[in-house]
Ligand code: MTE
């Protein structure tokens with residue numbers, strides 16, 4: 001009986017090798033003397049935990065390396081800092097709630113939902129105050145959108161710096177929001193004819209405020225209370241945040257407590273001294289709201305080298321545009337001499353992250369990997385030099401230039417610039 005089982009398994013392995021072995025794996029031939037197959041592991045020889053061991057599920061202990069990370073020297077204090085999304089450990093298009101990058105200017109506000117209020121005041125017919133329950137009585141909608149901080153990649157303006165896409169590109173997350181269209185709430189208050197701008201304000205100690213033109217407020221902004229199906233996380237603005245699709249992350253006010261309606265922009269700190277683009281001649285470009293098309297290869301990358309040696313290799317990454325969808329992603333293996341079409345897989349949604357793959361046979365020689373996104377307006381992601389030609393050397397924000405990873409013969413990757 002055992003003999004028979006063994007020989008039929010061997011036949012099965014051989015068949016598998018003939019069918020698929022040439023394409024990918026080479027390990028199957030060792031199967032007969034592989035203790036991972038021939039010896040029973042503890043998880044097979046004993047019972048596991050019962051159903052209620054983890055009432056709120058957590059990842060496998062073997063995934064402990066998958067976590068947000070920060071760069072201690074980047075900011076003076078953790079209460080006004082950033083913790084980056086581990087893009088190199090993720091797949092698909094949705095960022096899990098516990099891994100969404102977090103950026104706070106005054107720490108995480110722990111808001112009691114029972115005491116939560118949203119006030120609408122200023123140029124409205126009827127100033128209003130809503131509780132969380134009130135907000136949940138409006139018709140709601142579900143939308144997947146990326147949020148990218150305008151400072152994402154800011155350290156890379158003058159050249160390659162941080163070694164890992166978590167740090168160079170990890171100020172982005174892509175989440176399904178459930179919320180009420182802001183238009184419904186503003187309609188309820190009734191806009192006066194001279195209402196041209198809104199000023200959302202946060203309930204955190206930073207009391208974050210940004211001026212947003214009324215056209216955007218009435219177009220696709222959401223007052224959101226859920227992310228990926230559950231209540232917002234405290235880091236993301238629990239219980240309510242503003243969603244401003246395609247526009248820079250700073251405008252997505254968390255712990256939203258008030259929306260003032262006005263007739264002109266307020267020019268507060270976050271839209272004058274911060275989040276504006278300093279040009280070569282010393283002038284600052286006023287209001288850069290939309291996040292232009294951008295992409296990055298997440299695997300391989302410095303934190304995720306190629307470990308399997310030469311042969312069949314899967315390159316993957318993400319692309320997004322604040323102006324619509326991504327139509328194409330091109331990948332180069334030789335620093336931009338030859339570009340090839342990558343395969344976009346998964347939902348292609350408006351102002352949402354897209355996933356791309358590029359499969360090829362690696363001959364083991366060094367690579368200069370880059371990706372380049374083309375969005376639904378036809379806009380092509382620029383090189384860093386093309387960006388500098390327009391914006392100069394002094395900028396920080398809105399860096400959507402093409403990223404290069406140098407992959408060595410060993411499979412190790414490092415951040416370099418080729419542009
Ligand atoms: N809202 C409040 N109230 N306080 C803040 O510090 N930070 C802003 C924005 N909204 C901030 C805020 C910035 S700069 C960004 S990039 C995003 O929130 C970050 O959102 P996240 O923490 O969900 O990643």
Ligand code: CO
Pocket residue numbers: 103148149150151249250
């Ligand atoms: Co930001």
